Amino acid sequence: MRRSNVRSANRKRNGNMDAMKLQFRQSTPHRLNLFPRNSKQTFPTSSRLNIVIYASVAISAALFCYVFYKAMGDWSSEKRKFGIVIDGGSTGTRVHVFDYVVKAGVSEFNFRDKGLVSMRVNPGLSSYADDPDKAGRSLERLIEFGKKIVPEELWGETEVRLMATAGLRMLNLSVQDRILDSCRRILRSSTFKFQDSWASVITGTDEGIYAWVVANYALGVLGGDPSNTTGIIELGGASAQVTFVSSEPMPPEFSHVVKVGNASYNLYSHSLLHYGQNVAFDILQESLGSTHSQSVTRTTTQTERVNDPCTPKGYVHLKAPSGSSTQNSIHPAGNFSECRSAALTLLQKGKEECVYQHCHIGSTFTPKLEGSFLATENFFHTSKFFGLNSKGRYISDMMRAGKKFCEDDWLNLRSMYHTLDEEDLMRYCFSSAYIVAFLHDSLGIAMDDERITIANQVRDIPLDWALGAFILQNTQDHPSWINIYVMSDSSRLIAFLIIFVLLMAGAWSLSKWRKPQVKTIYDLEKGKYIISRVNRYS
Structure with a gap:
């Protein structure tokens, strides 16, 4: 009985445990179920x-x-484009219309044939200093010229820029602003693409850099080894520029880094305001009446007379120099050596204030010239007049030709060059002497130095700074394919990108x-x- 009771008790205990186990197993699926919904719903x-x-x-x-x-x-497609640059020079205003293509994101220029057409009007913008509001009207003919070149359907996307140079730099800022505002009004109504900031007075340094860019682009070395580049010396009407790659340490205000492609160039570039050929001649003429002038010899007679070594004998001046306080008469002396000395005096003015190691012209720092050079603008025009070779012993040839011209009789010169304006013809005496004083006496280039080449164009490409400005604007930053598409069809791309972002965010x-x-x-x-x-x- 006791065993039976024990077995019975064990069976009851085991039965209860089995029930507990069964209950536990039944609840397990509920505790482990990760999704309360059945699989058919999920x-x-x-x-x-x-x-x-x-x-x-x-x-x-x-x-x-x-x-x-x-x-x-x-x-990858080829797209035809146009660009317009207006050069506001000291003696005239010139428009350049560029016709080029953009292929694979790179601008390809053709400055020969019809890839570049230009037109000039006189006088320059600076001549409107007394009536600045009329300056803009002088651009109207240039704008109409541009519209004849650029297809009408491309007017709205063709950029037009006005860059004024030394003529405006010589005016005070208030007059500059009024002249530029007058020009902006005309350019805004031109139907070409224009922003007010695109009409400005550029620095002389920029002008020199732009000229250096187009020169080396024409030579085919832009973007290559800096040691293979060529420097450039410009002699304009109101200013002169000297620009070249220099390995010499320079004060920061004279050192300028230009990057083209993968190449970087450390340039010396400086503009010499008031040292252009026309302004220098005017300064010399004004100095003729000064008793303190170091560039002329004065002989006092009953009517005060001033000797002018830079004018051929026999030429009659129509007016006395403005610097004279008495009624003067100018006596043309026609002496090349004295004219050269007078020109050098102008170029060395202020040299005593030089704070640098080298000051070849005035108080301006100039490093030692390195490499070969192209001499442009009035260097070229004067050489062409005298029929000089573009290469070789340029300075010594100029000195001989200038000496012969200056010391010849005016009547004989007038007969030989009867087609030229008399005042323009007379100035070639000063031009030749000024060039020798500038290159040899100031910059220290030897008389027989063959590194100097006189040119107005290279391989049919004009050596005009405006071309260099256009090249830099279109080649310094090569856009990627995505930027090309953004610029060509930005609204559609932006819409696609918004949809793309929204869909990805939703996903x-x-x-x-x-x-x-x-x-x-x-x-x-x-x-x-x-x-x-x-x-x-x-």
């Missing part, structure tokens, strides 16, 4: 979300491929929303981890 929802995500990614990828294809097509949000939020708990009773889902909104 599966379709998950599939739909996956379809939406995949569709969003596919559409975004398709849009991106389309944009890329269009951009690459625009990048990311959906993927985050459908991902369950879970927590992991270690069950001590079972000795294992249990994963359960957490309501994301709780």
Whole structure:
């Protein structure tokens, strides 16, 4: 009986434990169920979300491929373009109309044939100093000329820029602003693409750098080894510029780094305002009446007389120098050596104020000249008049030709060059002497130095600083394919990019929303981890 009772008790105990085990097993699926909904409810929802995500990614990828294809097509296609630069010089205003193509994101220029056409009007913008409001009207003929060259459908995308030089730099700022404002009004109404900041007075340094750029572009060395470049010396009407690659340490105000492609050039560039040929001649004429002038010899008679060594004998001056305080008469002396000395005195004025190691002209720092040089503008025009070779012993040839001209009789000269304006003809005596004083006596270039080449163009490309400005504006920063597309069709690209971003953001949000939020708990009773889902909104 006792054993039977024990067995019975054991059976009851075992039965209760089995019931507990069974109850535990029945509750286990509930505790381990990660998703309270049955699989029939969950599966379709998950599939739909996956379809939406995949569709969003596919559409975004398709849009991106389309944009890329269009951009690459625009990048590799050839597009014809035009550009206009107006050079506001001291003696006249000239418009340059450029016809070029952009291919594979790179501008290709043709400054020969019809790739560059120009037109000039006189006088220069600085002549409107007394009536600045009329300056803009002088541009009207130039604008109409540009419209004849640029197809009408391209007017709205063709940029026009006005860059004024030494003539305006010599005026006070208020007059400069009034002249520029007058020009801006005309340019804004031109139907060409224009911004007010595109009409400005450029520095003489920039003018020199632009001239250096076009010179080396024409020589085919721009973008290459700096040691293979050629310097440039310009002699304009109101200023002169000297620009070249220098290896010498320079004060920061004279050192300028220009980057073209992968090449970097450390340039010395400086503009010598008031040292242009025409202004220097005017200063010399004014100094003739000064008792302190070191450039002339004065002989006082009953009517005060001033000797002018830079004018051939026999020439009759129509007016007395403005610097004279009494009624003077000028006596043409026609002496090349004295004219050269007078020119050198002008070039060395202020040299005593030099604070640098080298001051070849006035108080301006000038490093030692390195490499070969092109001499342009009035160097070229004077050489052409005298029929000198562009290469060789240029300075010594100029000195001989100038000496012969200055010391000849005016009547004989007038007969030989009867087609020229008399005042223009007379000035060649000063021009020749000034060039020798500038290159040899000031810059220290030897008389027989063959590094100097006189040129107004190289390989049929004009050595005009405006071309250099245009080259730098279009080649310094080569845009990538995406920038090309942005510039050519920005509104469409922006719309595609917005859609692309929205679709990708939507796909990311959906993927985050459908991902369950879970927590992991270690069950001590079972000795294992249990994963359960957490309501994301709780």
